[in-house]
Amino acid sequence: MSAANLYLERPALTPAAEDLREEVRTFIAEQRDSGALPPPERIGLGFDVDMTQRIADRGWIGLTWPRQYGGQERSALERYVMNEELLAASVPVGAHWVADRQSGPVLLKFGTEEQKRFYLPQIASGNCYFCIGMSEPESGSDLASLKTRADRVAGGWRINGRKIWTTNAHRVHYMIALARTSPAEGARHAGISQLIIDLKAPGVTVTPIISMAGEHDFNEVLLEDVLVPDEALIGTEGNGWNQVSAELAYERSGPERWLSSFRLISELVDVLGADTQPSTQEELGRLISHLLALRQLSLAVAGMIEQGKSPNIEASIVKDLGTKFEQEAVRVARNIASAEDLVGNGRAPRLRALLMHAQQYAPAFTIRGGTNEILRGIIARGIGLR
Template sequence: MSAIPFPAPPADSEEVLALRAEFRAFLHKQLGGRSPRQRSDNWYGFSRDFSRAMGQAGYLGMTWPKQYGGHERSAFERYVVVEESLAAGAPVGAHWIADRQSGPSILKFGTDEQKETILPGIAAGELAFGIGMSEPDSGSDLAATRTKAVRDGDVYRVTGTKVWTSFAHKADYVILFCRTSGTPADRHQGTSQLLVNLKATPGLTIKPIIDLAGQHHFNEMHFEDAVVPARNLLGQEGDGWNQVMSELAFERSGPERFLSSIELMLQLLDVLKGRTDDAALATIGRLTAQLAVLRRLSRSVAAMLQNKQDAGLQAAIVKDVGAVWEQTLPDFARQLVDAEPDPRSASAYAGVLANIVHNAPSWSLRGGTREILRGIIARGLGTR
């Protein structure tokens, strides 16, 4: 069995510590009146105004070249901004996917025209993206994609369905993973990525998926001979699998993989103040220790990405272990506190608990199901 290395993340520099304090002050000014229930939504919250404020203050596209609206700062400086945003329960949905993975993919694989047209808009907080990967009956098995794009002169004609597309009803673009040749039996071969304008693509229909909490974050996207300009091909035709694997390292490794439920942890600590029984102390100690380990692993992946190392395997571990922590937190909370989850309750704790209980089942799906991730990890360990 092979070991999987996680390089030690560097200590925070003075510049990073100063940025953390500066950004906390920014968040307090922008979000000072946000309630615990609102904070528990963090990256499910969608606010164009907040994303524009982030862009204007220089907190988006932080690692990108200045010529594309970026700020040429380090991956760790960006990590600080992401971590503090989530901890504060900021409504990051209008820039989250674009800044985290779509922008870096365009920067790496895009044409000059794509970079010049799209990246400045993301850095300014003006352009929102969704993820066009998952499909009905295949989910995290991306290689089984059946959505087909056929070249027809200066356009691609796209037919197929995508599912679980966060904020497709509000976003401006998705990066669509599709098949430009062959069949699903070809697996990784013949796949490509297309930039799809959600506001101006004939033949595209977006339908809502309402989640357990009664909220509308997810969507289905139906492409019926939809017309996408050929110039919107991202990277090389047929190289979509390699490109999307590079993108998933950004998606799976960040602090959102263990901070989605952080408001419940904070509310739980508040409710348990003064409790000195063994059950409370042992549970909080265990949860805190696990959180510290997850944070270290995630920061290690950030260091690998900063050094342009392949972090796909390490990112899969962070995502899987983080989802387990997030999904078990409500169970521990309910063992320690005799309070029912109630979205209508005046109690901040009960309202936050209800929101986390309703949303937690999806957290082992987004970014790759547990079964897919553990297969990746098993191969990395040499046991499969």
């Protein structure tokens, strides 16, 4: 479409992508048959090192990266197809997810040759996991107000500050932290840099934050005089803001933005069966139409990334719509379960458990990775307002 600076073209899925889809489906069927993939009762990406290892063995981590760094040099569309199949089947991919989606690509784009040689093959082999050190207690949506400082010392940097909502910091190896490397004078987006922190380094303290859904995914990470070497700096000193902006496009457009509660819809459809009331069909049909449209959008964004474009506005739209859809899915599932009396009196315990957990998880959908209000601000600028 061409209205208001928005443009998306539907990509044709290549035979290679469709072949990969079949490979992934075969893998999933094998995992189900072996009992390694029971139908889930909770929402979330999971954290399963053994599963990550099996996925790495197939060559599916760092799929698009150069072979010299352990990648397969496959296309962004193939990676998209692989991810939607894994996510829709609730395969626990959380251990390697951030490293594969975000940290690896940032290193590939801005890192030194040494950094690429050191980190990327470890990530691709499923042995090295990352977390994201952006948010701070006083810096949420206003990320540029961050206070974590990295001061120059002989041979490296000394880092002090506090990071929060750091997913998996208690069970991954490294954090890419955003820190101020020179004072905020004038342009507040200047003087910020990205640095790799080994989470085992002295001065790093990880404290759990339990979510309202009962999960320990989040942490607060205290950084006290943490020393990192010169080689920990990613890209150019002071260019961290631009590097992070590129990173957020990867974070925002992926199928995880509309597939994290998919398991609830598929469980609902399973329990519901074919004999349903018209009002149920209307609610479910609406939900499915939004899902199919989102998938077309998400595919188109992947196609544009494949062509080397930066569809930042469109990616923001995917996340805005996708996360709203996910909250809507919970509401619809609850209503249908009620209208069709699916979960009363001990019936369908798995659907009941999923519904319970999804309701508690749902408020996070429109907050994590950039609140929808911030995203809509980006969209508004993109369509010529502001």
